[in-house]
Amino acid sequence: MADFFSLTMDEVFRLSFHNPEPFRIDPTTLPPPAAQTIAAGNRTAIAVYAGSAMADLTLLGRLGSLELPTLVLWGESDGIVDVDYGRAYAAAIPMAQFQLLPETGHSPQLETPDQVIHAIWDSADTDFAAFAR
Numbered sequence: 001m002a003d004f005f006s007l008t009m010d011e012v013f014r015l016s017f018h019n020p021e022p023f024r025i026d027p028t029t030l031p032p033p034a035a036q037t038i039a040a041g042n043r044t045a046i047a048v049y050a051g052s053a054m055a056d057l058t059l060l061g062r063l064g065s066l067e068l069p070t071l072v073l074w075g076e077s078d079g080i081v082d083v084d085y086g087r088a089y090a091a092a093i094p095m096a097q098f099q100l101l102p103e104t105g106h107s108p109q110l111e112t113p114d115q116v117i118h119a120i121w122d123s124a125d126t127d128f129a130a131f132a133r
Contacts, residue, residue: 001055002080004046015079017105018112063092070096071123073116075104097123 002015013020070093074086083100090098099119104112 001082001085004080012080015105016107017110018075018077018103020105023107023110060088060092063089064094066093066095068095069123071120072096072098073108073119074098074100075106075108075111076100076102077104078106080106099123 004012007015009025013024017023070090072086072090072093074083076083078086086100087098090096101108101112101115101119104115108116
């Protein structure tokens with residue numbers, strides 16, 4: 001897992017997206033001071049809610065208690081959290097399936113929303129069919 005708080009904004013974008021160019025933001029170009037304050041506040045909020053390590057070391061052990069169909073989507077180009085984490089999470093959940101999203105980084109909901117929607121719909125159709133039996 002990348003050390004988010006040691007990364008420059010440029011590194012965050014490079015590691016977060018398969019193709020970072022459409023998403024890249026230079027905080028120094030934001031209209032001062034309100035937007036720059038908001039950008040700094042977002043980073044502070046991440047530190048508060050995610051912690052300095054941005055990892056929950058107890059999560060993997062708790063995933064086995066899930067008792068519902070679960071779809072774990074992961075971007076093949078995720079440079080923030082390695083794809084092996086996603087595979088391990090899916091393997092730890094009894095009713096999980098893992099799906100790797102091509103040409104997608106750490107933020108698939110932003111970068112490839114169509115892939116995300118199709119994966120969810122396809123999974124929901126499969127899960128519904130299994131319950132209907």
